[in-house]
Amino acid sequence: MTEAAREGVARIATVFNYLLDNRHPQERGPYSIPEIAAGTGVSESTLKGMKAGGNDNPKINTLIAVAKFFDVPPDVWVTDKPLAEVLVDRDLHNAMRDAGIEAIALRSKDLNATNRKLVADMITVARKSQGLEPEEPSSP
Template sequence: MSEQDEPTTVGAGLAAKLDRLFTTMRPSPDREYTHDEVAQAISRTAGGPSISATYVWQLRTGRRDNPTKRHLEALAAFFGVQPAYFFDDERAGEIERQLALVAAMRDAGVRSVALRASGLSQQSIDALLLMVERVRELEGVHGRTQGDTRDDQRPTTG
């Protein structure tokens, strides 16, 4: 068994991260990829590992949580994220912020704001996020926004 085929420990967040990819990275705004679509695309990729729809479902629901590195790399490639999303908590946080933006971009008004924010520093983007959160509080819009998985909704500055 090569290193690529050995089971990988990725922590308890694998199912949540994989579910996040399914709910965010969609083939169209009104539907998610099916487990079968993902499995077939990965299996068809040259050099890609063989994977079944059932196994993808098991990983997504947490019934299985010890995939090979090759499976995680293939899943990351399918959804267009770096494999580090599954292994590196710091990098996963950066990717989560990008995924939140993808989810928010489905709304035309949010797209307009995001396009205008393009090119701003991370510090300025964090300041904008704080302002948006404050406006949400003032308007009585509570709870998480679609795609927000952070425990603390306020952005962190570094």
């Protein structure tokens, strides 16, 4: 196996293991290989190979199906961007789909720095009033 192929296999294993450990509903633990297989149509043996770094040539349809299962962009497997940055971008995109959030962002765009801080402070107060953390935890 070439050095580039080894790097690709390692990237797939790293990404897949990160997704397993971190991309699941808060109220439950990580998805199992059988759950992912059932949700994607990808065989358990293929998924186990991806997890262990033993699958050196997964099909593009496999990578797309697994990415879709975890709600991440398919290029997560091959991008040069740090994984945390890719996932933050995706989570931000998903949050912005909420029309209320998008409207707040669009209405805030022309505010000066002082007024943007005022809006951010008001959001912190609103979050606290609901018993939420002052800020959303960021992805690693």
